[in-house]
Amino acid sequence: AQTVTQSQPEMSVQEAETVTLSCTYDTSESNYYLFWYKQPPSRQMILVIRQEAYKQQNATENRFSVNFQKAAKSFSLKISDSQLGDTAMYFCAFIIIQGAQKLVFGQGTRLTINP
Amino acid sequence: KAGVTQTPRYLIKTRGQQVTLSCSPISGHRSVSWYQQTPGQGLQFLFEYFSETQRNKGNFPGRFSGRQFSNSRSEMNVSTLELGDSALYLCASRGPDLGAFFGQGTRLTVV
Numbered sequence: 001a002q003t004v005t006q007s008q009p010e011m012s013v014q015e016a017e018t019v020t021l022s023c024t025y026d027t028s029e030s031n032y033y034l035f036w037y038k039q040p041p042s043r044q045m046i047l048v049i050r051q052e053a054y055k056q057q058n059a060t061e062n063r064f065s066v067n068f069q070k071a072a073k074s075f076s077l078k079i080s081d082s083q084l085g086d087t088a089m090y091f092c093a094f095i096i097i098q099g100a101q102k103l104v105f106g107q108g109t110r111l112t113i114n115p
Numbered sequence: 116k117a118g119v120t121q122t123p124r125y126l127i128k129t130r131g132q133q134v135t136l137s138c139s140p141i142s143g144h145r146s147v148s149w150y151q152q153t154p155g156q157g158l159q160f161l162f163e164y165f166s167e168t169q170r171n172k173g174n175f176p177g178r179f180s181g182r183q184f185s186n187s188r189s190e191m192n193v194s195t196l197e198l199g200d201s202a203l204y205l206c207a208s209r210g211p212d213l214g215a216f217f218g219q220g221t222r223l224t225v226v
Contacts, residue, residue: 015188035214043203091158095215102148102171103207103215105158 002027004092004106012112020067021077021109023092031097034068036077039108040088048090051075064073079111087113117142119208121218127226136221140187140208146170148187148215149181152203163205164189167195193223201225 004025013019025034035049051059051068058066063083067076075094079086092106120139128134140147149161160173164183181191193200201224207215 044219045205047214051213102160103165107157
């Protein structure tokens with residue numbers, strides 16, 4: 001079975017702090033992409049960062065970075081210098097490169113940045 | 116480049132009716148996927164179309180159907196609506212690098 005588990009339903013931090021969101025996944029495939037999506041109250045899913053499973057180097061995108069541990073099937077998201085606009089639901093997801101072209105999502109983590 | 120456009124943004128329908136949702140992908144993207152989002156079930160894959168062909172289908176009843184046109188625009192149809200079909204329906208457009216870009220969604224309420 002292909003699953004994604006986000007063990008933190010909710011998190012809350014102060015503005016400017018660093019926060020890490022956890023994600024573990026399960027798949028028997030070896031070639032896949034991993035993603036973090038952000039869904040603010042406006043509901044639109046916004047792609048935050050992506051990681052190709054064949055790359056060992058962790059992806060970074062401005063204040064967002066990931067810690068990808070392929071053997072452990074772990075894909076955490078670190079947000080540095082958090083801002084009020086980072087308040088949103090965050091979803092971890094993966095897609096298999098060959099085969100069913102569908103994103104498998106976790107249940108999400110609700111992140112609140114407090115002023 | 117214009118993003119993914121979904122119409123309408125909101126819909127209220129009565130049980131037993133049918134509904135059609137529309138999605139225009141990013142220009143040049145040939146893959147369009149549909150997802151249902153509910154508080155209880157989270158995000159669930161409905162189906163994916165590529166070059167007018169359905170490539171994959173999720174575990175949804177036959178009341179849920181879709182199609183894709185030659186310009187890559189896609190429609191999703193739900194017949195004989197049930198209360199449980201109330202959800203946010205999200206369309207995702209994908210290019211060759213597999214990164215999916217979503218529209219703002221259609222909020223469907225069945226009463």
